[in-house]
Amino acid sequence: MLKIILIVLAVIVVALIVLLIYAATRPDSFRVQRSITIKAPAEKIFPEIDDLCVQQSWSPWEAKDPAMKRSHSGEQRGKGAKYEWEGNKQVGHGRMEIVESTPPTKVLMKLDFIRPFPANNMAEFILEPKGDSTVVTWAIYGPSPFMSKLMGIFMNIDTMIGKEFETGLANLKARMEK
Numbered sequence: 001m002l003k004i005i006l007i008v009l010a011v012i013v014v015a016l017i018v019l020l021i022y023a024a025t026r027p028d029s030f031r032v033q034r035s036i037t038i039k040a041p042a043e044k045i046f047p048e049i050d051d052l053c054v055q056q057s058w059s060p061w062e063a064k065d066p067a068m069k070r071s072h073s074g075e076q077r078g079k080g081a082k083y084e085w086e087g088n089k090q091v092g093h094g095r096m097e098i099v100e101s102t103p104p105t106k107v108l109m110k111l112d113f114i115r116p117f118p119a120n121n122m123a124e125f126i127l128e129p130k131g132d133s134t135v136v137t138w139a140i141y142g143p144s145p146f147m148s149k150l151m152g153i154f155m156n157i158d159t160m161i162g163k164e165f166e167t168g169l170a171n172l173k174a175r176m177e178k
Contacts, residue, residue, distance in 0.1 A: 019153070026149040032158050033139035034165040040176040042127040042134045046104035048172060049125045049136075051077035052096070058171035060164045064090040077101075092116050096123065111140065119148075136172065138165045 038045060048054050053072055056062050068087030074080040078101035086093040093115040100108035105127050113119040121142030128135040140161060144152065 020150070023146065023150040023153055026144065026152060028144055029142065030144050030148070030152075030157060031139060031141040032161045032165070033137055034162055034169055035135055035137040036166075036169040036173055037130065037133050037135050038173045038176050039133045041132075042104040042129050045127055045134055045136060045172070045176055046107075047077070048175065049107045049127075050081075050098070050101050050103070052081050052083040052098070053077075055083075058168060058175050060167040060171065061085075061091045064088070086115075089116065111142075117147075136169060138169060140165075 048058065053076075056070070062068070065087035068085050068091055071084045072082065073084075074082040074097065077098075079098055082095065082097045084095040085091060092113060094111065094113040096109045096111045098107060099110050100106065107125045109123045111121045111123045113121075119142065121140050123138070123140045126137040126139075128137070148157075
């Protein structure tokens with residue numbers, strides 16, 4: 001019986017070591033992005049993205065916790081505009097700040113998550129005019145520390161975040177094409 005227990009323990013230890021080695025070989029950074037075509041000029045869409053107060057009207061996370069605590073500081077819109085939130089387990093706690101605003105084509109934000117786990121990433125919106133429409137691309141990217149690599153074996157971040165981006169972009173499209 002002792003021999004069987006030792007064999008099982010050895011198999012578990014080897015499996016854990018293989019898992020940890022595999023996690024260590026995963027990429028050191030990540031990028032998730034989604035795009036949508038909106039039948040509106042970039043000049044009309046840009047203010048919806050460049051103003052963090054207005055972003056709340058189409059953000060997919062706002063509906064997940066209507067009781068979420070929100071605060072805005074810094075500039076009203078554009079570079080220096082800041083937004084902090086604290087909510088339930090679906091939205092967590094974090095803050096974002098617009099660090100680059102190039103009308104009507106790009107908004108770049110520093111995105112810091114505090115809870116459920118700390119992370120420092122960048123989010124960007126790129127607007128590309130295409131005739132009477134605009135292709136809006138929403139991306140998040142940043143480093144993948146070891147724990148993120150390990151969690152990534154069991155959870156697909158592209159699917160998780162991508163689904164939220166698709167919802168948010170669809171909300172923005174509906175709002176712009178009214």
